[in-house]
Amino acid sequence: MLAAVCFPVGDLDGYIARENGAIDWLYEVEGEGDNGYSDFYETIDTVLMGNKTYEHTFELADQFPYPDKKCYVFTRSEREPSPYVTFISGDIPEFIENLKDREGSKIWIVGGAEILDVLLKGDLVDEYIITIVPTILGKGIPLFKNDNPEKKLLLAMTKRYGQMIQLHYTVKS
Known part of the structure; x- marks a missing residue:
């Protein structure tokens, strides 16, 4: 069974971006190496994100950053097919429940407070x-x-x- 993992970066008072979506403040902080990203990335096989986050990835990178993972993008509008992602416009909790029943490693919920909110309310986040x-x-x-x-x-x-500081929590059963 796959585990759904939320892996965000946030400020001390709980924000993941400025009101306009900007994350410039993240680049002003002294980190160490890639801040654990590579180690985490090796533990996942599936990436989930909303349409806004998907669009934002192309503002940050010249090419799609997750070509070696299964990637699903939730969208409310029609999208041109992509070689890297499958666009999903159906029921998000139902899709995730079906996805979690598959064999594999972890599902990464990339950015997107909207998607995380739906998954929290559906009790679908494990870590x-x-x-x-x-x-x-x-x-x-x-x-x-x-x-x-x-x-x-x-x-x-x-x-x-x-x-x-990175905090790793599991959901208490």
Whole structure:
């Protein structure tokens, strides 16, 4: 069974981006190496993201950054086919439940507070690996939206990368 993993980077007060979606503040922080990204990337075989995050990847990189993984993009509109992703416009929780029943490693929920919100409300996230950047934005796009169900988590590990701290939690059964 696949495990769905949330692996975001956020500021100290819980925002993943400025109100306009900008993440420039992330590049101003002293990290260490790739801040654990390569090690984490090797543990996943499936990538999930929303359409906004998918579009944003091409602003950050010249080519699609996950060509060696199964990648699904949730969208509300018609999209041209892509060699790297499968566009999904159906019921997100139902799709994820079916996906989690397959054999494999982990499902990575890439960015997108919208997708994470749907998965939280559907109790479909198994692990949270959250890297905290020592910045307080004061306002912006929150990692967690309002009115989520209460979740009890267990701290599995912490790791420091320069000025950042990574918290790895599993969902308490």
